[in-house]
Each structure stands twice: as structure tokens, then as C-alpha cells.
Amino acid sequence: MAEKRKVRISDISNPNIYPLAEVGPNNTIELPPPYDKLENLPGFKKLSESARQAVDDSLDGVVAVGVPKPKTPEEEQELVEKFISGLIKLFSKENNWTFLQPLLLTMEHCAKCQTCAEECPIFEASGYEEIYRPTYRAEVLRRLYFKYVKPGSPLLKKFQVGDIELNWTLISRLIELSYRCTICRRCAQACPIGIDNGLITHELRKLFSQELGIAAKELHEKGTVQQLLVGSSTGMTPEVVKDNVSFIDEDLSERLGIKVESKWDVPNADYLLIHNAGEFLSWPENPAAFAILLDAAGIKWTYSSELVGYDGVNYGVWYDDFQLARVAQKHFEIAKKLGVKGIIMGECGHESKSMGIIAERIFGNEIKTINAMTLVEQIVFSGKIKFDPERNNFPVTLHDPCNIVRLMGIVEPQRRVLRYLAPKFREMEPHGVENYCCGGGSGFAVMTPYNFLDWRMHISGRKKFKQILDAFKDEPPGPEVPKYVCAPCSNCKGQIRDILDYYGAKEKSGIYYGGLVELVVNAMVDLKEPFIDFSMM
């Protein structure tokens, strides 16, 4: 069989190549039985004819953003002109001081040695499709930067980085391509020079959002916009979230025989607790476990019922600096108004990073932020609560959320807790700062348009699924022994939930998932009933 021609950088502008790359289920990352047969898995959904008429799927037959097809040549030209205008702003200090220095360093000094490529789980899981190579999208942007922004002789620039044709096809494909990377930055970690191709994804998304007004709906319209206008990216208003939390408290109190009581708007509490609001809807045990643990430790805490104050989500961190700042500023403002000492950030990776270090640089750190890992460790080893680790006597492995671990360096607190409270804890390989992304990073966990979920399951999430299976390979393979994946991040949990459902891993292998704090509360001696009930998961 003739070897498939590899996609060239210049091909991205060529509308006659359709699609630019064909992706689908493949076995590049081999899974152990019973997950080894591709024919037993659903393939990629085909887009309906109406969807294909409406939006561009010419990158890889997958649609994450859904760029509307232009109706006239004028519309095509308008997009090109807007793009050039945005490109120039991306490299100006007034408009993009937030990331200009790392962006310039990455644009001008890549040696194109491809050292980064092997580190990308998406590139590997796709069967090494060129368009997913970390340098592919970076190289497209680099050529455009040299052509339209960097001064100098056009001939010399062609000699240095090559040429590229800018047209509607390129822009539309580049928009989609900026949503085929989870910004886990494993590629950047491997680069000997310090080039950051993950940053390129981030900057491209910003250009599209801040200049063209184009972003993934789940991140923008249903994400930051809804959060700023309604209060939460889940759509929950303050009244609804209070109702939901009250129901969770009642339900858990009844089941566990202890009082679970969430607090709202307590002035001068020590800490404002902000969860990713998705927890209240999808994993109510997590906020309940926090409430139990904080009360048992004697910490004075409160939730806020102000708009935005009860949702730690900040999707701006993945696509738009201004949306990021608007949301973070609301969090800090609410904390200040309540008069708390600081904000406890729930088990949410991007919340921790956006509030704890990124927004901290913008607004200063007068309002302190505490991430959940260090808080839980502090409580567990404070001696205030009695634990019985034997209550967690089932196999446990730990997923390292990229935002908390590789990008914040919070590695050991959660491990110290697990080594103490989970006798059958084992690591995934690799782990810690060398972990693999769950495949739902950079917002993918909440994105399911068209056939994007299939892509997430087969391509971006496959490496993590293999890691999970490998971590439990010394256990009975069937469902008779429940196995717990501890994923202390809401978005990672969302992705892992979808992976386990997609592959049927709960039924076939008894693999469950949850956060860290649930394991901690499950080991509390004061609780008469087990907190973790696998029959209800």
C-alpha cells in the first residue's frame, strides 16, 4: 500500500485538499483487552449534510467551533482583513503586553528540531497526523508573522521561514486547529530552547476571540458571557444555586446521619470558598465533602451568592485575556466585600491557575488564594480530625491536572494525603509534572458540538485512558473490585467521566472516579456511613 502523503504547511491554504487530514479511531496507542478491538467502539459521527453546508469541517472532518461558511467573496475578504488586523495587534505591546515577550521568543527562535512532537499525546493518538504536530500550527503562525508583521526583506523572510498564502480557508482551518490542542504544554516542557507551542494555541484563540469575535460557544457565549451576565457558566442564577446546594445538604445529611450545612454570605468569615459550579450539578458529593471537612476542622468559611461569586470557572484563561480579567476581578471584588482573609479555590485546575497565579499578576495578591490541595493536606495532618485509612481500602490512582501540577508546581500535598489515607494508592506512569493531560484540557471537557466528543474520546483522551488502565493492571480486571481514579479537578473529572462512559470502563473494569476530598471524608472516623458509595456512582 502506498504511504499516505504527509500534509505540508502550505496545504492549509489549499481548499482543494478536503479534508486536510482524515482522522478516526486507530490503534496507535494500544489499549489492553477488552478495549483493544476498534470494531467494538463507535467511530466518529458523520456530520449531517445540513451541518456540512453550514460550517467548515475541512480541517479534519471534526467540528469544535463551527466557522460559518462565507456566502460571498466579500465575506471571505472581510475575514482575511480582520485577521491581518488582529495579527498586528497580537504583536503590539499595547494590545498584548500580557504575553508578548514569550510569544516573540517562540516566534523567532524555534530550531524546528521536532523534539516536542513525541511529547504530544494528541499527535501520538491521531497516528501522527501532521496537522496535530505541535509545530504545525506554530509554523503557520510563524510564517504569517514573518510575512505580515516582522519588518525586513520579503526574500530574506522566505529564505528564513518559507512562505504561506493567507486566505479564508487557512483562517477557518486555523480556528479549528486552535481547538485541537489542550494547552497542556508538555511540548514546551520538552523543548531544549524553551519554545512554547502550547502558547501559540492560546494566542491564536485570543486573536480569534478578541479581534474576530470567534470562539468555542461553550467557552464564550455559554461560558464567560453567561457567567458574567447570569452568574455561572452552568446557567445557575444565585437563587438556583442556593436551592441546589440546600438540596445537596439535605440529601447528604439524611444519607450520612450528620449535619451538612453550607453557609452563604457570612460576613467576615475567614475564607470564601469558590467551587467550579459544575460540581454542584455533576458531583454534589464534592462540595458536600468540603463542607463536612471544613466544619470538622473548625474553619470559618462561606459561599457567596453574588453573581460570579459562586462559580470559580474562568474559561477566559484559555481564549481571551479580557474575559479572564473580568471574571477574576469579580472574584476578588466579592472576596474583598465579604471581608474574608482569602479565597479557597475548590478542586478545579484552571480556577486555581487563573485565580492563583495569572490574575494574581494582573491585580496583585491583596486577596490571598489557597488551592484545595494544600488546604486538604493542612487539615488532614493538623490532628484535628481522626481518620481510618482502612475505609479507603480499594485501589486508588491519581490523575495530575496539568494546571495544578505542571503549571503551578503543586505536586506533593495531594500525594502525601493519598499515601496516608489510601493504602492501595499507586501512581500512573508517567506522573507528577510529566503527567499526560486528561484530554479535556483548555475547555474541551465542556465541549461536545457536532462530532467533537468522538475526537476527544479517541484522540485527546486515549492516552489518559491507557494510563488509567495500566495503573490498575495488577488488580482483577473485572468489575468485582472497584477502582478509584482520584482526579482533583472539575474539568478533568468531566473528561474522565466521558472516557469511562464511552469505553464502558465502569461496567467492564469497575473503574470509578472522583475528587480528593471525597476520599478524605470517606476516611473520617466520625462518619458512621461510608461517604463513597460505589453503588451510587
Added chain:
Amino acid sequence: MEFLHFAFYFGLVIFLILVISKAIKIATAPVHLRWELYPVAHEKGKAHYGGSYLEEFEWWTKPLKKDLLGELWTMFQEIVLLKGVWEHNRSLWFGSAPFHYALYLYIASTLLIFLGLIFGVTPDNVDFQTSWFPQFLNILLWLASILGIIGAIVLLFKRIFDENLRLYSNPSHYFNILLIGMLYVTSLVWLLNSENAIGEFFGFYKSAFTFSSLPEIPVIGYIHLYLLSFFLFYLPFTHMTHFFMKYFTYHKVRWDDEPNFPNSKIRKRLMEQLNFPVQWSAPHIGADGRKTWVVIATSPLPIKENKNG
């Protein structure tokens, strides 16, 4: 002034001007938002597993301790052993390491020649055939030339025959390797053809820096020195400026974990940057070219939201 002198001065001056101006430009670029990647080498007691001060409960109540020795050790491993390439791209290391070691040795031997000239070592007062110093330099240059040629051949073959590299290589990549390779080829041929090549190197640099007439140099020496002059001129226009930009990619981005404390330098610079006027055009930004970054970031969202597209 000989034309070779002129070419050398020109190359050197352009090199210095562009390298310094590029370094100033990147060093004075705005403070960016935190974007560090762990391990951060200066995290005291934590760098070996990738931990940070953020692991500490209420970290701001504790002193931030930096491990500068740890940082130096990491830099040493990266610069001298090319650890990153060794760990993540072993096959490339066998080309990249000799290629870089050759550059280190060549630069070291050139710096030693300068030092020698400062301390009065010249072919007029030292016997270059028997004294240890010129002989040591002779060995350095031999090693540099041989390693450089090996490195260039390996890298060139990899760029040509490895499709993963070829697809992302531009004419400049091949040219750069050939140019540097030819530097080593010509230095090796010079060393092979002249019993007093080190003396001739000395003679050239002495004449260049004392503005005196050029000593007798073989044709291959001329070729080598013209190539060197061109290389000096050309290098700042290429991605090879990573030799100093790596300082910024590591220290100012990857390892930048500095908190934004009140009265800090970062705070001062950020206050200026927050007042930059913004021009982004998307309706949800609400920019008009006059409103500042911070005004936009702290203003309510403009209600009329633009739909995608």
C-alpha cells in the same frame, strides 16, 4: 586596512549591535502574565520533583527561598550536557552535541587567543612549535573542527533524510548547517596544511585589534576568516540567536514565578501596562482605542453580544 580586516570588523560590529539591541528589546518587553512550567530550577528543596512554593499552606506568610545553586546546576546540565535533547530526542543529540561542543571549543580557543594577546603571547616572543599554550590551542581547534564536521554531517543528514525534520526545514536550515560546517572544514584544512596555523590565527587577531598590517596567511586561512566574518554578520538574523535568548525563555518565562507584591518592581511596571490603550475590535471587548486595558478589564461586559462569526 586589508579587505579581510574590513570584513571582520563589519561582521563583528553588526553582530554586537544586533545581539545587544535584540537582547535589550526582549529584556524591556512588557512584564507578561505568569506562564511558568515546572520544574522551576530555583525552587529550594522542591525542584527535583517539580514542586513550588505554592505547595505551602498560606505561602505568603513564609519567606520565599530561592536555590541559586540549583538553578546554576540545571543551567550547567542544559548548556554543557544538552540534557533536554538527550532526554527527549536522543538520536538528535548525537548530531547536536558535537555541533554545539565544537562551537564551545571554537569560541573558547578564540577567547584564549585574545587572552594570550592581552598577556603578550605573540609569534614574535613565543615559540609556537614547542610552547604548551599554543599547542593546547592547537588541540582545541583540532577537536572543534572534527566535532563540528561530524555534528554538521549528522544534522544535515537528519534534515535531509528524516521526513519529520525535512517537512519543517527551510533553505536557511540547510544553509546554516553548511555554513557552520564549512567553517570547521576550512579550519581543519588550515590546521592540516600549515605547521603554524595557530601562529597565523594569533597573527590575524593581533593585526585586527592593533590595526596593523595582515601577516602572511594561506589561502585557506583567508577563506576561513571570510567565512567567520560572514557568520558573525549573519548569525543575528537567524533563529540561532537562541544562544542568548535561551536566558529569557528559561529565566523570564519558564522559571518566572515571582508574585506581584505591593511596591515590587513588577507592580510598578504592571501599573504602567494596565494603562495601555487597547484597540481589539471584537464587540465584547468594547475597546475604542482610548480606553485602557484595566478600564476594559474591570468594566461590565457590553451587553450586545456578537454571535460567532
